[in-house]
Amino acid sequence: MKTKVLAIDDSRTIRSLLSETLSEAGFEVITAEDGQEGVETFAKTKPDVVITDINMPRMDGYGVIETLRGKKIATRVPILVLTTESSAEVKARVRGAGATGWIGKPFDDESLIFAIKRVAGMAG
Amino acid sequence: MSSSIQDTFFEECEELLEAIDEGLTAIDDGNWDGETVNAVFRAVHSIKGGAGAFGLDKLVGFAHTFETVFDGLRSENQKLDGKLAQLLLRASDNLSDLVVEARGGKPADPETHGAVTNELQAYLEAEGLGEEVDLSDFQPMVLDLGFTDDQPSQASFLIRFRPHATLYDSGNEPLFLFQALAELGEIDVTLDESRLPKLESFDHEEAYLSWEIRLTTDKSEAVVDSVFEFVHGLCDLEISEEVAGSKEDPGLDTSVDASSVKDNSSEHTKQSSNTSTPNAKASAKPDAKAANSTLRVDLERVDRLINTVGELIINHSMLAQQIHNLDVDDLRAVENELEAFKSLAREIQECVMAIRAQPVKPLFQRMARIVREASAATGKVTRLVTEGDATEVDKTVIERLTDPMTHILRNAVDHGIEKPEARLAAGKSEDGEIRLTASHRSGSVSIEIRDDGAGLNREKIREIAVEKNLIPRDADLSDSEIDSLLFLPGFSTASEVSNLSGRGVGMDVVRNSVMALGGRITISSTPGAGTVFTIILPLTMAVMDGMVVSVADQTMVVPITSIIETIRATEGAVHCLGPKENMLSVRGSFVPIFDVAQVLGLRAESRDPLNAVFLLVETQMGGCGALAVDTIHDQRQVVIKSLDGVCGETAGVAAATILGDGKIAMILDPESILAEAPAAKALA
Numbered sequence: 001m002k003t004k005v006l007a008i009d010d011s012r013t014i015r016s017l018l019s020e021t022l023s024e025a026g027f028e029v030i031t032a033e034d035g036q037e038g039v040e041t042f043a044k045t046k047p048d049v050v051i052t053d054i055n056m057p058r059m060d061g062y063g064v065i066e067t068l069r070g071k072k073i074a075t076r077v078p079i080l081v082l083t084t085e086s087s088a089e090v091k092a093r094v095r096g097a098g099a100t101g102w103i104g105k106p107f108d109d110e111s112l113i114f115a116i117k118r119v120a121g122m123a124g
Numbered sequence: 125m126s127s128s129i130q131d132t133f134f135e136e137c138e139e140l141l142e143a144i145d146e147g148l149t150a151i152d153d154g155n156w157d158g159e160t161v162n163a164v165f166r167a168v169h170s171i172k173g174g175a176g177a178f179g180l181d182k183l184v185g186f187a188h189t190f191e192t193v194f195d196g197l198r199s200e201n202q203k204l205d206g207k208l209a210q211l212l213l214r215a216s217d218n219l220s221d222l223v224v225e226a227r228g229g230k231p232a233d234p235e236t237h238g239a240v241t242n243e244l245q246a247y248l249e250a251e252g253l254g255e256e257v258d259l260s261d262f263q264p265m266v267l268d269l270g271f272t273d274d275q276p277s278q279a280s281f282l283i284r285f286r287p288h289a290t291l292y293d294s295g296n297e298p299l300f301l302f303q304a305l306a307e308l309g310e311i312d313v314t315l316d317e318s319r320l321p322k323l324e325s326f327d328h329e330e331a332y333l334s335w336e337i338r339l340t341t342d343k344s345e346a347v348v349d350s351v352f353e354f355v356h357g358l359c360d361l362e363i364s365e366e367v368a369g370s371k372e373d374p375g376l377d378t379s380v381d382a383s384s385v386k387d388n389s390s391e392h393t394k395q396s397s398n399t400s401t402p403n404a405k406a407s408a409k410p411d412a413k414a415a416n417s418t419l420r421v422d423l424e425r426v427d428r429l430i431n432t433v434g435e436l437i438i439n440h441s442m443l444a445q446q447i448h449n450l451d452v453d454d455l456r457a458v459e460n461e462l463e464a465f466k467s468l469a470r471e472i473q474e475c476v477m478a479i480r481a482q483p484v485k486p487l488f489q490r491m492a493r494i495v496r497e498a499s500a501a502t503g504k505v506t507r508l509v510t511e512g513d514a515t516e517v518d519k520t521v522i523e524r525l526t527d528p529m530t531h532i533l534r535n536a537v538d539h540g541i542e543k544p545e546a547r548l549a550a551g552k553s554e555d556g557e558i559r560l561t562a563s564h565r566s567g568s569v570s571i572e573i574r575d576d577g578a579g580l581n582r583e584k585i586r587e588i589a590v591e592k593n594l595i596p597r598d599a600d601l602s603d604s605e606i607d608s609l610l611f612l613p614g615f616s617t618a619s620e621v622s623n624l625s626g627r628g629v630g631m632d633v634v635r636n637s638v639m640a641l642g643g644r645i646t647i648s649s650t651p652g653a654g655t656v657f658t659i660i661l662p663l664t665m666a667v668m669d670g671m672v673v674s675v676a677d678q679t680m681v682v683p684i685t686s687i688i689e690t691i692r693a694t695e696g697a698v699h700c701l702g703p704k705e706n707m708l709s710v711r712g713s714f715v716p717i718f719d720v721a722q723v724l725g726l727r728a729e730s731r732d733p734l735n736a737v738f739l740l741v742e743t744q745m746g747g748c749g750a751l752a753v754d755t756i757h758d759q760r761q762v763v764i765k766s767l768d769g770v771c772g773e774t775a776g777v778a779a780a781t782i783l784g785d786g787k788i789a790m791i792l793d794p795e796s797i798l799a800e801a802p803a804a805k806a807l808a
Contacts, residue, residue: 010166013133013174020129053173055166078295084173100295101354106176114304118351121300 002028003120006047008038008064009082010056014105018051018112025113035059039067042074049120050079051103062097069098078119082107133174137223138486140167144216145489152209158198165194171219180226183219186237189244190215196251211247215240217493278309278342284362286334291358302337304351309341334360423519426479433473434667434763438782440469445785473667481516484562484571487525488513494530495558498537506541506556515562517569521641521661525571528634528645532573532657533558535631540577540655550652552576568643568685571659580649582606589615607647611635639795642668642764642778644686644742660685668764670791671739672757672783676726681762681781681791682739682751690756691738698734708738708750715740719752723797724776741794749798764791775799 005027007018015031022029030045032038036058042050050068054061061081068074078100083090094102100119103112147164150156172187193212197204218240221232283305287298305311314336321332339348345365352361444462447455488510499506517525541547541556548554561572582603589595589609601609609615613632638645643661662668662685670681671690691697691710699707699714706717717738721727736752762781767774778793 011170011173012136013129013170013177016129016132017177055169057163057166074295076292076295076297078297084169084176095294095354095357098294105173106179115354117307118300118304119296119354121297121303 002026003049003116004028004030004045004047005049005051005116005120006030006032006038006042006045007051008032008035008041008056008061009051009053010034011053014053014082021109021112022116025109027116035061035064035067038064039073042068048077049116050074050077051082051116052079053082062093065094065097065099080115080119130178133178134223134227136174137171140171141216141220141223142486142489143167144219145213145492148209148213148216149489149492151204152206152213156204161194161197161204165191165198168194168219171223175226178226183222183226186215186219186222186241189241189248190219192248193244196248208247211240211243213493213496215244217497220493278340279345280366281337281339281341281345281348282362282364282366283337283339283348284334284360285337285352286360287331287355288358288360289329289331291355292331294354294358296355296358298333298335301351301355302335305337305339305348308343308348308351309339311340312338314338338366421479423480426476430473430476430480431763433469433476437466437469437473437761438763440466441783442786477518477667478516480519482519482522483514483516484522485510485513487522487529488560488562490526491529491533491560494533495537498534499541499556502538504537504541504543504556505554506537506558508558508560510560512562513560515564515569517562517661521569521643524637524641525659525661528637528659529571529573531631531634536573536575536577536655540575540579542578546578550578565660569661571661573657573659574654575656576654579651579653579655580607580610580647582649582651585609604648607649610647611645642683642685667761668791669759670762670781671759672789673737673739673753674755674757675724675753676721677754678726679757679783679787679789680720680753681789682741682753682794683778683791684759686741686794688740688742688748691740691750693734693736693738695734710740710748710750715748715750717750717752718797720776720792720797721752721754739794741798749794751792751794751797762789762791 003026005018005022007015007022007029008031009015009018010033015033019029019031027049030041030047032041034056035052038050038052039059050064052061052064059067065079065081068077068079079098081094081099081102082105083094083102084105091102101115103115144164144167147156147160147167150160151164168187168191172184172191175183175187190212193215214236218232218237221230222237224230225232285298285301287296291298302311302313316334316336317332319332319334320326341348345363348363352359352363355361440462444459444466447458447462492508492510495506495508498504536558537556541558542550542552544554547556557576559572559574559576561570561574563570563572585606586595586601586609589606589612590597590599592614594609594612594615595601610631611634613630615630615632635645638659638661641661643659645657645659647655647657649655662683669684671684671687672679672681674680691708693708697709698717699709701707707714708717709715719727719736722729736754737756738750738752739756741749741751762783765780765782767777767779776793776797777790778796779791780788781791783789
């Protein structure tokens, strides 16, 4: 079974980029357009890893992490946050919310895949 | 990176720019709330994010400055006044230009770009947000994974790693970290489970295990450390480089490889999957978004579908005719089914047409910018009011309307709307208003551009037309005929070209663009009160309603949109003016008669007008003409088959179609028939 990645981002461009890069790297990719849809999709598809953007309509990235962790929908599933800022503050906030790690935007393919492998391994 | 994703990016940019414009317009109108600001912020942010992925630095830089302003507005509740709104609108225009530039189009005006950037920066500094404009944080995170194969100088690292319970809580997993390390080189993992308590005192929320990893790699310590990037602070971690040869005794007796590590560390993983299951179905409620979810389809496929459905309708008519010609007694049952078939086919056709239909809103939004820029350039204040922007029109029509509408709006601001002082003097409000209205009108779409300016200067128009030999000096023209002179080729020239509206394009080009879409444009003006341009367009360019007529034994189709009414001549209604010129009297006014057969060269002699049927058509020039045809058959939808590339341009003929009996019929172009006819030439 391929490692299943749920990518949540309101930008179609970023979703396409993530889909293409990760599929080529052998992951199965599912996408969602905002936090709300992300949480719902999570429940339906049970991904192995979640990658989420911060700024999104309806529910933002922090909301996603808090919902998945707080409501114990996904207590241990790795959640990576896409951030345009890499300040210590943002990292602390992301981690405080319960995220597993972060990926700086814009990301390059290698660091993206490297980050996912660190938190999810690559089963299959 | 595939170029198709880049296409996706630019497509998305269009939508995002529209969203930005919409939000800013709402802000400018004072009709906004926090979510409006958020939405604009997100849109700018998305453009920045995508642009970053493609290394479009200039776009990233500007989007970042723009976004910072919005971030301030979002969090600090900075005052958003009209002046700032104007600046933001200009910033949005510049952003749009930068997108065009990034796409390989026209480069953004460096002066505007510089000015807007400076103003945004100045605003940020004044608000104490200035220092945030720093792009150093926004660089691609490049991790040197050392995939180069130049001189692999191996080093050996000893890593002591003891996760805290919080590490597991954040979803991190030691095994995966080890796997990541294994990708860097040779690893030897040793588990230390000495802190593991007895089962009765075991707390499953606690972390008891630690590891010692020996890694032999050609990577630097920084790369090794980066594996643990996410867990810094969530574990005790020590990374030390071992001097080659000094094989220190690990001092631990349990040596395991990565695969057996899994069994131990996954104690957490296993119980976590238990806790996650019961809650997983919590959000199985219907997806609100599913209601209007969209599908992106290549236009070409839609066009193919439209064409095929068109053929299907033709095929139905042919089938119906064939069946009708059969020598069968009772056809009622078959005809009923055929009728059902027809209505189904029509329905499919409507559905397919709806795919191509798009609201005119984006077009109207683009016009807001035109009005803004034109007003700024002329020192006038003009508000653009839009109505009916949900009206749907064929996508191609919308795309091709941009240029003509831009031209009309520039003209309206430049020549129509007066300067504020002049408006006040005339007893009008200081701000000019241009109203864009779209609406459906029986099978066609009407777009009206109405300004409340000074109206047309008929004296001057007449004078120019005479000067340019477009009309004789003594021509007797009605007001609407004078207004329509604007559409004549050669009317506008350099002498009255202002640097704004005159770009070597006259209203004749506007008229031609509209006509190329199968539409019409008319103008009407009231001195002192303003000017109205009305563009009437067909709903689609692929199918139209036509009147099927006979002309000299040929079947032809006249577009319904151009027919005002049909008239059968009565005794005394036709007046002879000369050997070839006849006039038809319609309710007291005289309309020139054009014998279609004669104009098209199908018959040398004019037919007896009393036997003819007349189709009263309106011309672009505001005048009327009566097309004389032999008979009218019926009115039906026909599929337009372009003659481009099939034969050269034929005066009087716009396109062709295939009729129910499989025969080809020409679709007439009343406009050019009127222009071709000798009678028209005599009039002009």
